[in-house]
Amino acid sequence: xxxxxxxxxxxxxxxTAVYHYKAWRRLANQLGFDFTEEQNEELKGISRIESLxxxxxxxxxxxxxxxxxxxxxxxxxxYVEMITKMTPEEILPGAKEFLELVxxxxxxxxxxxxxxxxxxxxxxIGLMHLFDALVDGxxxxxxxxxxxxxxxxxxxxxxxxxxxxxxxxxxxxIQAAKAGNMKAIGIGRxxxxxxxxxxVAGLFEMTIEKMENL
Ligand code: B16
Ligand code: MG
Numbered sequence: 354x355x356x357x358x359x360x361x362x363x364x365x366x367x368x369t370a371v372y373h374y375k376a377w378r379r380l381a382n383q384l385g386f387d388f389t390e391e392q393n394e395e396l397k398g399i400s401r402i403e404s405l406x407x408x409x410x411x412x413x414x415x416x417x418x419x420x421x422x423x424x425x426x427x428x429x430x431x432y433v434e435m436i437t438k439m440t441p442e443e444i445l446p447g448a449k450e451f452l453e454l455v456x457x458x459x460x461x462x463x464x465x466x467x468x469x470x471x472x473x474x475x476x477x478i479g480l481m482h483l484f485d486a487l488v489d490g491x492x493x494x495x496x497x498x499x500x501x502x503x504x505x506x507x508x509x510x511x512x513x514x515x516x517x518x519x520x521x522x523x524x525x526x527i528q529a530a531k532a533g534n535m536k537a538i539g540i541g542r543x544x545x546x547x548x549x550x551x552x553v554a555g556l557f558e559m560t561i562e563k564m565e566n567l
Contacts, residue, residue, distance in 0.1 A: 355516060355517070355518055355565060356461060356516040356517070357460055357463065357506075357507065357510045357512045357516060357517045357518070358455050358461070358462050358463075358518050358519075358564070359463045359465040359503050359506045359517055359518070359520070360462065360464055360465065360520045361464075361521045361522060361526050362466035362475075362489075363397065363398070363468065363522070364397060364398075364522030364523060365521065365556065366444065366445060366448045366478075366480065366556075367439070367444060367445055367448070367478060368443070368445060369436060370396075370397060372435040372436055373393070373404075373432060374390060375431075376431040376432040376435070377393070377396070377408055379428075379431055380408070380424060380427060380428045380431075381408055381411075384409075384412055384414050385414075386413075388408065388411050388412075397522065397523040397525075398525040398526045399523075399525060400467050401428075402421065402422075405421055405424060405425050405428070429470075432470070436473055436474055437473065437477065439477040439478055440477065440478070441479045444480065445556065446555050446557040447558070448480075448555075448556045449480065449483070450556075451556040451557075451559050452480065452483040452484075453483065455564075461485045461510045461512065462483060462484050462486075463485060463487070463488060463509060463510055464484050464487045464489060464506075465506045466489045466490065466502070467490050467496060468489055468490050469489060469490040471490070472487065475487070485509075486506055488503075488506040488509060492505060496525075497523065497525040497528070497529040498528035498529045499532070500514075500530065500532040500533030500534075502529065503530055503533045504533050507533075514533050514534040515534055515535070517533075517535040517536070518536040518537075518538060518564055518567065519533075520538050521537060521539060521540065521546075521549070522539070522540040522541050524545065524546065524548070527539055527546055527549045531548060536567045537549045537550055538550065538552070538553065538564070538567075539551070539553070540553060540555060540556065550567045551563060551567060
């Protein structure tokens, strides 16, 4: 039976993908190329440096490791400038309510995000207090679909992977949850997240019953 819920951040709690896209696009444009919003979909759940490598590949641009670090920092500075202006109004529909609901029903909660900026975001939107554990890109080294981020979450909550449900909007994240032997609920479109145990449009559609009946 389920003891804990692990939530991805971008795409589940809040839509930071729009800010990532703006900042990455600014970087790409500066390097002399552009990429579409559809291409941006492929970057969801992927770490900062892995995202940069994919983008440089789209532009057929090659950079040294040192240059890549500098470009990633530049993008992150632009990104941080935007997320430090975020407000609680940007919380996705039903996210806060569902977090409160599961906690009232004595489930443990953890964040399982690839982002190194998760604390900044959670503070801005005022949801820090609803998580028993925070696991993000600062604590793990392996990018989703590797299950590390979720397994560390289970460990910090002192529960077994089989006792966890992961909420994820990215294919890589669903794969990570399944690889970690956890239940996975996709947030988005069923056609895209076909490896999930259940797909809902957003946390506003979630109930305790749906989670217990997986
Ligand atoms: P940062 P998630 C991911 O968040 C984003 O989906 C992905 O686009 C981003 O590159 C990654 O975080 C790293 O973010 O640059 O802030 O460290 O979906 O895992 O919550
Ligand atoms: Mg995500």
